[in-house]
Amino acid sequence: MxxxxxxxxxxxxxxxxxxxxxxxxxxxxxxxxxxxxxxxxxxxxxxxxxxxxxxxxxxxxxxxxxxxxxxxxxxxxxxxxxxxxxxxxxxxxxxxxxxxxxxxxxxxxxxxxxxxxxxxxxxxxxxxxxxxxxxxxxxxxxxxxxxxxxxxxxxxxxxxxxxxxxxxxxxxxxxxxxxxxxxxxxxxxxxxxxxxxxxxxxxxxxxxxxxxxxxxxxxxxxxxxxxxxxxxxxxxxxxxxxxxxxxxxxxxxxxxxxxxxxxxxxxxxMTHPVQVDGKSLMIGYAGVYSSFLLHAERAAARYGVDTRDILVELGRRKMVGGQEDMILDVALDIAKQAK
The missing domain is CATH 3.20.20.70 (Aldolase class I)
Structure with missing residues (x-):
């Protein structure tokens, strides 16, 4: 066209x-x-x-x-x-x-x-x-x-x-x-x-x-x-x-x-490379709101879990922009399941 x-x-x-x-x-x-x-x-x-x-x-x-x-x-x-x-x-x-x-x-x-x-x-x-x-x-x-x-x-x-x-x-x-x-x-x-x-x-x-x-x-x-x-x-x-x-x-x-x-x-x-890596790839693969990345990384560090697990779970729950507060909940759930 x-x-x-x-x-x-x-x-x-x-x-x-x-x-x-x-x-x-x-x-x-x-x-x-x-x-x-x-x-x-x-x-x-x-x-x-x-x-x-x-x-x-x-x-x-x-x-x-x-x-x-x-x-x-x-x-x-x-x-x-x-x-x-x-x-x-x-x-x-x-x-x-x-x-x-x-x-x-x-x-x-x-x-x-x-x-x-x-x-x-x-x-x-x-x-x-x-x-x-x-x-x-x-x-x-x-x-x-x-x-x-x-x-x-x-x-x-x-x-x-x-x-x-x-x-x-x-x-x-x-x-x-x-x-x-x-x-x-x-x-x-x-x-x-x-x-x-x-x-x-x-x-x-x-x-x-x-x-x-x-x-x-x-x-x-x-x-x-x-x-x-x-x-x-x-x-x-x-x-x-x-x-x-x-x-x-x-x-x-x-x-x-x-x-x-x-x-x-x-x-x-730039404070870090903006690139396709294992974490950002998971955002595209799982269909997660892209601005969740840094929030998920911080939550992963806080609870000692894998950022990718958080992102995949956010995608499974179909979280959307505006639900940033749920990222900590997901990280905490994953941490509890790991114990």
């Missing part, structure tokens, strides 16, 4: 990447990275706590700065791109969004579990009414078949979303699963509603899945410098843009500039 349309790239280095950094990017870090992304031609740049507006908490992780401080640092650096924030209803509120709007944001991505689009109605309607590029973000989209995803996407579009994402939060999908979901969304939604795709690298398929999404009709793709993100990371911007260049898929980002930003700004700031 590729027709040489320009693909809109949303960079999530400073949002999903915050999970990999235990939310410890400083506002100065974000300012430097945002400037480089803008100069490299990124279309949309997202910056908040990893769990979005309101996520700065003991439950989800305390960040080095507040969302307001991050946005105040990032906004002046962006001259051409759109500035985006993420909002998960139940974590962030409309009041949080109002505050973010004071910093000149252009885009908000309203996230729900893939079966719970109805909880986004007020947030999406408010954002659209106030002139924001309003995106519905259906997380853990591997957990339901394409026809059910379409039902939820239609709800988000009816509330006012001008773009709806199939979000592979667990990095569990393979290219055929991506193709099925994006094709179904494109066929079901109005032509003026964009379709987006967000991948994770847990099965080493992020670039392949993102290309499959483009071929199936996606308009927007999420990328991250050096792949920085939860679990094994997100679709790495540099190889994705390189592959797009090879295939003749138009993207606005400059390959050299994003490669320099990844090598010189992001990798030196």
């Amino acid at each position: 590729m027709n040489n349309k320009k693909i809109i790239l949303t960079d999530v280095t400073m949002r999903d990447g915050m999970h990999a950094m235990a939310h410890q990017f400083s506002d100065d870090d974000m300012a430097v990275i945002a400037k480089a992304l803008d100069e490299a031609g990124m279309d949309i740049i997202e910056a908040t706590h990893g769990d979005g507006l309101g996520g700065n908490s003991l439950q989800y992780g305390l960040a080095k700065n507040t969302d307001a401080e991050y946005l105040a640092a990032v906004a002046p650096q962006i001259k051409n791109a759109k500035l985006s924030v993420l909002l998960i209803p139940g974590i962030g509120t409309i009041e949080d969004l109002k505050e973010a709007m004071q910093y000149g944001i252009n885009t908000v991505r309203v996230c729900t579990h893939c079966t719970e689009a109805d909880v986004s109605a007020q947030h999406i309607a408010f954002a659209r009414k106030n002139g924001l590029d309003t995106v519905g973000f259906l997380m853990m989209s591997h957990m339901i078949p394409p026809e059910k995803l379409v039902e939820q996407a239609k709800l988000m579009a009816s509330y006012g979303a001008n773009c709806v994402y199939s979000t592979d939060s667990a990095g569990n999908l393979t290219p055929d699963g991506v193709t099925a979901r994006i094709t179904a969304l494109r066929e079901a939604l109005p032509a003026d509603v964009h379709i987006g795709f967000h991948a994770h690298q847990n099965l080493s398929l992020a670039v392949a899945n993102s290309i499959a999404a483009v071929e199936a009709g996606a308009d927007r793709i999420d990328v991250s410098l050096a792949g920085l993100g939860a679990g094994a990371g997100n679709t790495p911007a540099e190889p994705f843009v390189a592959v797009c260049n090879k295939l003749g898929i138009p993207v606005g980002a400059d390959l050299y500039k994003i490669s320099d930003a990844a090598d010189n700004l992001v990798r030196p700031r």
Whole structure:
């Protein structure tokens, strides 16, 4: 279905990447990275706590700065791109969004579990009414078949979303699963509603899945410098843009500039390698929310159990984003069973 349309790239280095950094990017870090992304031609740049507006908490992780401080640092650096924030209803509120709007944001991505689009109605309607590029973000989209995803996407579009994402939060999908979901969304939604795709690298398929999404009709793709993100990371911007260049898929980002930003700004700031290893692989294999990784590692160390056992059990119980508090319960159960 590729027709040489320009693909809109949303960079999530400073949002999903915050999970990999235990939310410890400083506002100065974000300012430097945002400037480089803008100069490299990124279309949309997202910056908040990893769990979005309101996520700065003991439950989800305390960040080095507040969302307001991050946005105040990032906004002046962006001259051409759109500035985006993420909002998960139940974590962030409309009041949080109002505050973010004071910093000149252009885009908000309203996230729900893939079966719970109805909880986004007020947030999406408010954002659209106030002139924001309003995106519905259906997380853990591997957990339901394409026809059910379409039902939820239609709800988000009816509330006012001008773009709806199939979000592979667990990095569990393979290219055929991506193709099925994006094709179904494109066929079901109005032509003026964009379709987006967000991948994770847990099965080493992020670039392949993102290309499959483009071929199936996606308009927007999420990328991250050096792949920085939860679990094994997100679709790495540099190889994705390189592959797009090879295939003749138009993207606005400059390959050299994003490669320099990844090598010189992001990798030196990493606190640990973001890669496919035994633990992040289990996230993709078991279909677990990618940002559970660091939480599971801490729980494993606390109770003396294997991180992989925690992740597999979380997958068996079908835990989803927002249930981080259950990770300790699972670790404790495993520790008790081992005695």
